[in-house]
Amino acid sequence: MLSRITQRQLEYFVASGEAGSISAASERIHVSSPSISAAITHMEAELGIQLFIRHHAQGVSLTAVGRQVLQEAKLILEQMNNLYTIASESLNTVRGPLRVGVLESLAPMITPELVFGFGRAFPGVRISQVECNHEELLEKLRSAEIDIALTYDLASSDDIDFQPLAQLPPYVMVGDYHPLATMSAVTIQDLEAHPMVLLDTPWSREYFLSLFMSAGFTPNVVMRSSNLETVRAMVGNGIGFTIANARPKATVSQDGKRLIRIRLAGEVRAMKLGYATATNAQLSRVVAAFTERCRMFVSDQYIPGMAAPSFFDPHAVRALTSVS
Structure with a gap:
């Protein structure tokens, strides 16, 4: 269940629970009140419980189950911070070149946070990026001109391995x-x-x-x-x-x-955003680290640089689940 709740949403929830007010949490963590409210609403929908009692003009108070969730959320965030500490200690083991191909229509949105954010996290990595259409990306993977491509599931091929990260209807x-x-x-x-x-x-x-x-x-x-x-x-x-x-x-x-x-509306096929690599390629430690960042930073709830899909048609959801 918690795999569908992001670290960011947990942080917003904890800040609100400790502050007793969404507006106070907003000032404390420098995030807009609507974003915090949306995160809490998402968590309540995912867990199927009410976390807060809303008081008009008087903030919020945790429900009994909300207090239990708050304690667990703090433990999860602490454990996640420990993971980052471990990762930071191994920064020097992730070094070398990373050649990323990006679908040209996606590049302005997702690369600043996803690709170049990876470069900031791992200073020993030398990043180069190319932007082109889907067909050209696949050819560059096959010819080993790039290590990985960020693109859609537009065409399947035995020599290309595609890993989906998020659905875009x-x-x-x-x-x-x-x-x-x-x-x-x-x-x-x-x-x-x-x-x-x-x-x-x-x-x-x-x-x-x-x-x-x-x-x-x-x-x-x-x-x-x-x-x-x-x-x-x-x-x-x-x-x-x-x-x-x-x-x-x-x-x-x-x-x-x-x-x-x-x-x-209607039964329409959603595209899947993900990363592609050559099936026969031996992924370096740098590429493996980058794929892990992709899995951590991209989901149906959050895509770097994009507005989240605000609607899903029930018929469309049924249709997209049948698409490989």
Whole structure:
């Protein structure tokens, strides 16, 4: 059960329990009150219990079971700190080059914290990074030009080992004045009559088009681009809608136009974000350490640099569990 509760959420819960107030915890750990409230709500949903009694304008107080959970949470955090101490003592054993390939649409979001944060944690590691499309990443893995690739499960291959980290369901993105902008959810059929801007990169385009084909519809593609930010700008300027999986935290395009995310309802295949290595590659200690960081820092609840998916369609959840 606790595997679905992050260290960060435990820290927010402990701070609130000790402070007796979410606002006081916010000041103490320098995290916004909504983020702390969301973490506590997530923990209560995961554990199926009420941790706090909310008092209007008077803070919060722990329930009886909440006090028990607080003690356990403190022990878990202490044990996790011990793990970091052990890890810090072995920093000198993780040294050498790390060649990371990143899907170009993901790189601006996930690499600052995930890749370069790894470099800060292990100063003896020399990091180089390349950004390209999915097809090029696989070729670079096969030719040993890179050690590991951060990408999606867009294509399976016997010579590539893909390890999923998080699911990203597709959603619809429209501009401020699009006819669908006020909708809370739309279906593939709803989209067929509207112009579409397609992210046109190898395997990604096939994935987006397959969402329509599997439902028996044909999209009205009016513009294409291999650059995600160009697609977002076209959408923001009213050229059409797009479908995407990655969720940049920014809700405006680079030219300042507002972008609106809409849930895509129905049985639609989610992409899985993860890392890929060559099946026959002997992973170095550096690469093994980096894969461990990926598993620790990326989950369905948190993806570096992205806004968390705020909705899951029950039908979509059933559909994505059947995807290998």
